[in-house]
Amino acid sequence: MTAHETTTEPTGPAPGDRPRYAYLGPEGTFTESALLQVTGPDRADLVPCTDVVTALEMVRGGDADYAVVPIENSVEGGVNATLDAISAGDPLVIVREMLVPITFTLSARPGTRLEDVRRISTHPHAWAQCRTWITTHLGDVVHVPATSTAAAAALLSSDEPQGFEAALCSALSAGEYGLEVLATEVADNPNAVTRFILVARPGDMPGPTGADKTTLMVHLPDNEAGALLRMLEQFSTRGVNLSRIESRPIGDSLGRYSFSIDAEGHVADERVQAALLGLHRVCPIVRFMGSYPRADGVRPTLRPGTSDADFRAARRWVVGLLGTDEAPAEG
Numbered sequence: 001m002t003a004h005e006t007t008t009e010p011t012g013p014a015p016g017d018r019p020r021y022a023y024l025g026p027e028g029t030f031t032e033s034a035l036l037q038v039t040g041p042d043r044a045d046l047v048p049c050t051d052v053v054t055a056l057e058m059v060r061g062g063d064a065d066y067a068v069v070p071i072e073n074s075v076e077g078g079v080n081a082t083l084d085a086i087s088a089g090d091p092l093v094i095v096r097e098m099l100v101p102i103t104f105t106l107s108a109r110p111g112t113r114l115e116d117v118r119r120i121s122t123h124p125h126a127w128a129q130c131r132t133w134i135t136t137h138l139g140d141v142v143h144v145p146a147t148s149t150a151a152a153a154a155l156l157s158s159d160e161p162q163g164f165e166a167a168l169c170s171a172l173s174a175g176e177y178g179l180e181v182l183a184t185e186v187a188d189n190p191n192a193v194t195r196f197i198l199v200a201r202p203g204d205m206p207g208p209t210g211a212d213k214t215t216l217m218v219h220l221p222d223n224e225a226g227a228l229l230r231m232l233e234q235f236s237t238r239g240v241n242l243s244r245i246e247s248r249p250i251g252d253s254l255g256r257y258s259f260s261i262d263a264e265g266h267v268a269d270e271r272v273q274a275a276l277l278g279l280h281r282v283c284p285i286v287r288f289m290g291s292y293p294r295a296d297g298v299r300p301t302l303r304p305g306t307s308d309a310d311f312r313a314a315r316r317w318v319v320g321l322l323g324t325d326e327a328p329a330e331g
């Protein structure tokens with residue numbers, strides 16, 4: 001398989017089988033709330049995993065049909081573990097995105113007082129979203145990193161001594177693990193939202209809805225002046241807006257970065273296809289990671305000359321010039 005190809009083998013469970021969803025657990029994570037937007041426990045097997053890499057590997061290995069993992073938080077930005085794990089290794093595609101509003105509680109074993117709290121455990125992303133609140137209300141406390149907000153709550157409820165007095169977690173997981181809520185609405189930004197993705201092996205792709213996103217990972221040619229600009233031009237000249245672009249180190253040497261990109265539109269849209277054709281020419285690696293409906297349903301505002309009809313009319317014109325049925329070069 002070349003760098004630009006993806007496989008098209010079928011995906012998902014065999015007809016009649018219950019689908020299996022791997023997700024960042026344990027029970028009570030925000031990731032589980034995202035998963036419950038897709039399916040209920042009565043209709044599927046839900047498999048909690050300790051980290052996003054394990055959840056994604058279960059899909060790659062065929063042990064799960066889908067994985068649900070966080071990808072982006074409105075306050076803290078991209079979830080690097082997810083961005084890196086989906087863009088390396090056997091191909092995976094995003095088939096849906098889910099948005100979950102994030103609100104934290106500070107919770108502890110019953111009987112703990114707020115002034116007793118000197119060490120707090122939670123997921124690093126959760127800590128980053130509450131840092132100012134914590135400093136303002138508790139002063140200098142120590143963060144004890146956990147694999148998820150619910151994992152911190154679960155550890156605190158166990159009988160083993162944990163080395164921390166409280167957890168930053170959802171109200172739901174505080175209840176599930178028998179903790180007492182010491183403070184609610186613990187957040188530096190009350191409107192925080194995390195975006196989650198439903199990931200599958202390549203196969204059936206959701207059809208275009210008119211409000212879609214396409215996720216890509218691209219590498220730029222080494223040591224070429226203007227390579228980043230040329231890559232971005234492939235989108236701008238076709239009127240494709242980007243809703244996210246992040247650089248990630250490739251990892252093999254200093255200064256080598258890949259770009260993780262969300263572009264507005266579906267690969268079935270003419271302007272997105274034209275941008276992909278252009279990317280294929282100017283970038284050594286282009287990894288297509290799925291076209292799927294936007295969770296917010298927002299449709300792109302198309303610049304004049306970039307609708308499907310405009311691209312098709314332009315193609316018909318060039319075909320007419322050629323006097324054959326041959327497909328012309330990209331738009």
Ligand SMILES: O=C(O)C(=O)C[C@]1(C(=O)O)C=C[C@@H](O)C=C1
Pocket residue numbers: 024028029030031032070073079102123125126147148149150194
């Ligand atoms: O720990 C959880 O509950 C998660 O689902 C993970 C996660 C994240 O990775 O950002 C999800 C949402 C919140 O932003 C905090 C933590």
